[in-house]
Amino acid sequence: MTLPRGFKANAERKALEFRTGLGLSSTAPIDIVALAAHFGAEMVPGEELIPRSRFEDLESLQVGAFSAATFEVEGKNYIVTSPLTSEARRRSDIAHELGHIILQHELSEIREVDGVPFRSCRPDQEEQATAFGATVLLPRPVLLAMIRKGFNTPEKIAIAQNVSVDMARFRLNTTGVLKQAQRSL
Numbered sequence: 001m002t003l004p005r006g007f008k009a010n011a012e013r014k015a016l017e018f019r020t021g022l023g024l025s026s027t028a029p030i031d032i033v034a035l036a037a038h039f040g041a042e043m044v045p046g047e048e049l050i051p052r053s054r055f056e057d058l059e060s061l062q063v064g065a066f067s068a069a070t071f072e073v074e075g076k077n078y079i080v081t082s083p084l085t086s087e088a089r090r091r092s093d094i095a096h097e098l099g100h101i102i103l104q105h106e107l108s109e110i111r112e113v114d115g116v117p118f119r120s121c122r123p124d125q126e127e128q129a130t131a132f133g134a135t136v137l138l139p140r141p142v143l144l145a146m147i148r149k150g151f152n153t154p155e156k157i158a159i160a161q162n163v164s165v166d167m168a169r170f171r172l173n174t175t176g177v178l179k180q181a182q183r184s185l
């Protein structure tokens, strides 16, 4: 599946707008919870809704069965997160859910895992939310600034930006920033 024309550029533009709004320096990690709050979304730790053991049961049935989900209750969005993920991974999950909210996706399809219903979107919208969330966590100019400070591997960027190594690698690979940084040295 491919993203709509102009999607990536728009996501980069928005990501920088958000950083400006939050008053972040060029390489400060984004406070994704604060950004979500700005868009009226509230975090709900999953274990406040159902026992942690229930998440563990789901996980044993299907690895990664539940990461996060957005529920709209009386016009307000609640992002429910899994207690089983690392903080870095949770930030990715929140950024993805926030992507759905900002892009105004219809959270309509219901998926069930072991009788527990989860809302999800159309596959193209899932891809968009992932791409948008990843861009918000690690916009291109932030990656470039990081590389110029010597944070030039997924591992170094992951630690400094409080994201998963997978996320850092994904953004390094899809933005081509390493090559750009080399050219401009």
Ligand SMILES: [Zn+2]
Residues within 6 Å of the ligand: 096, 097, 100, 120, 121, 126, 129
């Ligand atoms: Zn989604």
